[in-house]
Amino acid sequence: MSERIDGSPFCPCAPVEESMLGVDRRSFLVGAAALAMAACAGGDGSGTTAPDTVGNKPDTVGNKVDVAAHPTLADTNGVALVTLSGTPLAIVRTGAATFVALSLICPHQGATLNASSNGFTCPRHGARFSLTGSWAGGERTSSMRSYATQYDVATGKLSIG
Numbered sequence: 001m002s003e004r005i006d007g008s009p010f011c012p013c014a015p016v017e018e019s020m021l022g023v024d025r026r027s028f029l030v031g032a033a034a035l036a037m038a039a040c041a042g043g044d045g046s047g048t049t050a051p052d053t054v055g056n057k058p059d060t061v062g063n064k065v066d067v068a069a070h071p072t073l074a075d076t077n078g079v080a081l082v083t084l085s086g087t088p089l090a091i092v093r094t095g096a097a098t099f100v101a102l103s104l105i106c107p108h109q110g111a112t113l114n115a116s117s118n119g120f121t122c123p124r125h126g127a128r129f130s131l132t133g134s135w136a137g138g139e140r141t142s143s144m145r146s147y148a149t150q151y152d153v154a155t156g157k158l159s160i161g
């Protein structure tokens with residue numbers, strides 16, 4: 001048996017009364033709910049989301065990718081992982097002169113997605129996405145963020161943004 005600060009007896013194994021905590025049950029539940037919502041809304045607290053745009057303006061070099069520099073993009077369904085202006089991206093060749101550019105930031109809570117043999121997977125909660133970024137299973141979330149692409153056949157450069 002111990003004593004409280006006011007000198008009254010206190011047993012550490014006795015149930016704790018709400019008045020002892022200085023917070024009532026309703027306040028505690030509201031606070032816990034707010035913490036849970038903060039953890040779900042906007043992610044894991046990191047605030048990481050896919051940016052609206054990547055790189056600089058489409059006519060600048062900053063967001064152009066030299067397709068020939070990425071041998072994995074030589075064939076349809078080839079994937080190259082690049083970072084443009086700090087944004088991790090997957091570029092997927094979908095045809096002779098067509099590509100998709102996808103943010104590798106998971107739309108659920110901002111983890112960085114991994115490329116797999118047939119798409120992308122999230123290491124944090126298991127969301128799966130197709131090669132073109134559509135949600136395909138696991139943790140329910142939206143599809144991967146995609147960015148406009150424009151391929152210049154003459155120069156072999158892919159503009160993203």
Ligand code: FES
Pocket residue numbers: 106107108109110111122123124125126127139141
């Ligand atoms: S962060 Fe939750 S599934 Fe990707």
